[in-house]
Amino acid sequence: MNKVPTLGILILARNEAEQIGACLASVSGADVCLVADTGSTDGTAQIARDCQATVIHLAWEDHFSTARNNALMQLHTDWVLVLDADERCLTSISDIRTLIYTARHEAFTVQIESRIHDEDVYLSVTHHTVRLFRRRAEYEYRGIIHEDIAPSIIEHAGNDSVSASFIRFAHNGLLPSIMQRKDKLIRNARLLRAALLLNQHDPFILYGLGVTACQLQHPDQAIDWFQLALLHAPKDASYRSTLIRDTAKAHFAIGELSAAEQFTMTGIADYPDYPDLHLLLASILEQQGLLVEALASCQTALSAEANQFATETGTSSFLVHTKMGALCCALGRYQESAQHYYTALKQHPRYEPALHGVVEAFCEKGIVEEEIAYFVENLWGSVQLPEAAPLIRVYRQAGFASSLSRICSPQLQHPQALFGIASAWMMTNRHKEAASLLQSLLERHLLPEHERTLLEGLHALSLWQTNIQDPLLRSQPHPSWSSSTQAAWHWLIGQTEHVQAQTEQPNTNVAYSPIVTELDQQEHHAGENDKSNAQLADSNDNSSDHDQSKRVEPPISEALFDTLCTWIRLLEEHAIVHPLTFWARFGTPWDARCMKALFHAGHTNEAANYFLAAMSKQQLDAEGAIMLAELLLEKGHWSEAVDLLEGAQKLTQSDVESQGHSNKHLREQAIRLNSMLSLAYVQLAIRHLTTAIELQPDIPEWKNHLQSLNLAVSRVNQLPWRTKRSTIQRRVQHLVQSTSIGLSHRS
Template sequence: MNSPLLGVHVITRDEEDVLPQCLDSVKTVADEIVIVDTGSVDRTVDIAISYGAKIVHTKWDDDFSKARNLGLSHATTDWILVLDADEALAAGAELLADLLQRTDAEAFLVEIENVLGDRPEDRLRHQTVRLFRRNASYRFRGRIHEQIIPAILEHHPLTKIELSPLQIVHYGYLPPRMERKDKIRRNLRLLEMAVKEEPEEPFHIYNLGVTHCQMGRLREAASELQRAYDLTPVGRSYRPTLVRDRAKVLLALNELAEAERLLRAEITHYDDYPDLYHLLGETLERKGLLRESFAAYEQASRCGAAPCKYVTEAGMGTFRSFQRMANLANEWGAVEEAVALYRQALGQHPGYVPALTGLAESLHRLGMADEQILEHLQTATADRLLQASVMAEIGAYPEALALLNRIHPLSLAGEKLRCECLMQTGQFPEAYEKLGVLLREAAEPGRQSLLLDRALCCWSEERSLPFRFYTGLSPEQQHMFACLDGWLIEKKVPDSVSQPFVQNLLERAVQLRLLRIADALGQLSSDWFLAYAKCLYRNGFVLLAADCLLQAMKTGSLDGEGLFLLAELLYDKGHFRQACALFEQILAEAPTDERARTGAALCYLGIAEEVAVEGIGRFPDHPALQADLQRIRASKEKLRGIRWHTCWKGAQRRNLYASANDFIVYDRQK
């Protein structure tokens, strides 16, 4: 009599919240379900029994392989499919029986899609052996991150392991799940035990580094990953992932030179791995080398989606790489090229928010009307909330508000966006009331920003904060708001104010274009006036910022950052000599300031170009002058590929030409 075909094996302990989803996904293909329970005290066992599972009770012994192998000893089927309780079979089930009955393979690779967050792109994909023949010699190895492959390869060549059509979705890396199960601390304990038992096994050391990274211990992670890297030969199957993870940790530590060295060296071994090229692009972009970064992202896009042998993040080599290329093209002014690249990204992932926002930004830069931009977004996505969010990002608040008013009911995120649009369009009384509703439901730390916005709604109408505004506030918050209320409404000089509090309020007032309020806050001290000037510049009020920066320079309160902004402003106006003098002043104090160095170099080239153009005007056929001009312009183009200049988004670009005469326009939009 033939044995049943397929058994599904799961280890459990208090998994009542996820086990039904897991078992539902396999109930049509499993001839046998084996549950190895390690001490559940919830309804896990009852749920498993309801699916007809065979229950094997055992004590948890800090060893996943031991528990897995106990389950294998109770198997009666020809084939074994191993799952975790927080996983589900998502694809390929209908092909499984026919595949297993016809194949001469010993094992199959199964694709695992790890869900890392709520967005579709928050996915990490890899393949591993989860489906294999029942064989008394096949037993898992490793206290944690247990492996069956070594046992199979001892008896059969690699060619006996084939690719299956199965896809498993793993939900265990979602933050709430990780916290509830305390997986990270458990993994750390088991890995430390494994390393103690096998101190030279790089696989354990590598996973220990990953666990340190998950705990936020980046220095410890970097150290362990370096040690694993030094011990791991090129042929080990997990080595490409080790390189990828080590590069990500180096980037997180801002060790850009080491990350670049690692990636350039390892790309020679894994030249079809798009994640490495993409990470190299991120490294070079962080270094400000935009052209080189673009080339790395472009190479990632040539690779396309990673081959199944690699662990890969969704979008590497596809929509993420195209979006990054588009951002860079936008930055150096190739806006039409950026539009085409954003469209390529959206063709691969229509709902990818960074690409949608980038497309809208680019179309705005090309002078397209907001109504037409919205039509392009509607072609890309039918999600009205997403359309509204993108339109708000580029400063098209009336269009965003109209979209939001057509959504019923509106989510919490949508209500917050509606309040933003109401304030940005000058509808402060209505925004004040809606913010009050949100405030009653909000938890820290989101309450503070809602309070600031609500106060600004009052002050924009030149009204003092009502008594009920202070209800529920801490004594410190009451003091701060009362002090600023007295200053903004009655010009009573406050006795003391918190620097972070005023900084946040000042920044928000400028974002909302409440410049009368922001200017009043800037008058509290010379330090706040300089903060106000910088804030104006960052938010696109360049002409207003110029007046304030010059005033700060006259009073001697201009610092290095303010000096740079003024120099940048002069450069943009074509005043190269004056700008150069300021850049040189910065470099005298901070010789390693690369942004100032690039600005100074561009000023020198601008001056040289003016001289060359003047010379050609007098001697139009002079070949040396023509050659000089070509070299100067080529050098300028190369330097434009280095990130040094302030970049403004769509909402900020709308403020670029506001002058002092526009104060009342931007402060009271009615």
């Protein structure tokens, strides 16, 4: 009878008090649990002892292999299973004992699933590495950082000595909330550079430096490290597939589509079954407007096998169907889009991008809010906070005010519910009620700084609009606001008082409400909107006659300007148009900023009137000209669009030359502008060739050319030239367009 082998657990830890207990609990039942503490000050060692672990203390020498090898010397079991403190073993110890009892190999790899999203437990990246091995004196870890024992085992026992296993670990060290709290990335970069001094051509170290640069949000630096790693990496290196993938992703991140595609195609040639590469290629093709080709790449990803690769969960399932849903939506194939999103949600019912997508597709098909919400909530299951926070975000982005009220009202003890209802009130122009809820949220809950800044802005905007709707209330700034919010509030109030002083009868309904108004109010609000448009155009044409334009504004600080611009973006993102239309009356530069925000929010008619007035006075900038040209292209006014775009092209080219190609906004604007020009030129070519054929119909080659041009239009039309809008912004746009059509029919 075989001797029953003993199993020891080795954990290296430092300041892991929050993690060590759960880690040790996941491996209870092992013969020995050894925790090597490298200098904790948060009670990690005592918690480990309380969990019946043996604790040793090691001096930290900035060298992971040294620490692990010193710890291994204290462990005398037959087999060793190595975990990090932020990992959990998902496989039972009894199953692992069965594996090693019959094992003929020296070591086994385990599958490590690293979560990458704080809320969504399904989103993770998966890789395999040696963590279970026989305890032999000759086996040792190597490497200052990203240490590995596999090379030592293979060197002594041969390539066949390591086998894959069914063992799975869960790792949460890559969660954004944890990464932000710790300085591991800075430490990793320091140790990797130290390792590089010992071997300047080690491709794995170079690769690690590139990964760390990506994690530090420096993809341009990462590319340099990745290219050096590729230069020295052996063809059969286990990490070469991910190195190629990450190189392509870094190029994609900085907009270098050609290089990204080249590296992705190289990777696909060497690793045709790697689904991550096919999905990445789909994203690259999508950015180039090659939507049909992107769909084909997604189809290949669905059939790829990812078992032998480091991969992101869902790259051959729900992530692919979500991408296909977005591509079909961009092609106007909304039924097919909804079907792909539905398939993704069957595989992962709470995947937020798929939820956003299916709501958008259904809205484009004209399905009403109540039916969409019923469908989504059946997929979701029990709508309980805080787990249902993603669903509230989906409804907010869609402008589903009644659904927000329905699911949030019974759960007001949760901050997500308060914010959800406050958003619903702001959508429906009920700013007084929204301000009350936002104040309660700010007073009753401890919030992260970025969330508090967002809520302070929305609270201030709601109070501002409350003052406009009911001047007798005279709402005051909240004492808990930051100094920047207080300053922006006082600026808004001062500007509002000046505007109201210029108006004998202030109009509190400057523009009609966003999409969640009752149908019987649409005609009234549309009429009000027409009056507002006429007033705005008249004000632009006769601006010199208004005291407002003559008033010299005192300069404002850069910080105040940034806060005000952030508030305009908030109103734009939430498609809350009333405050924007009022803010536009504050004069230069706010009128242009607010009208561009209205355009993005889907309120295109009023923005177009402003752009036309500005153009008549030769005050239209390149961005405004592109927005106006988009409306002309939608209506088939090709010549007029070309005139605008060619003028905008000169301005944009001048800006690019003065500010450089590194300006992402300018680069994207130039790409969009040239895509629009391409479409307009081809459409004009079709118009003129059609006229020529009518005059001389007996030349068959011309008809062939016309057919080719029509095919070109269908391809060029897929280029990214249209404004990207959220679901609520699209719904606003559809309402504006349908109201305009209804009014034109009645007139």
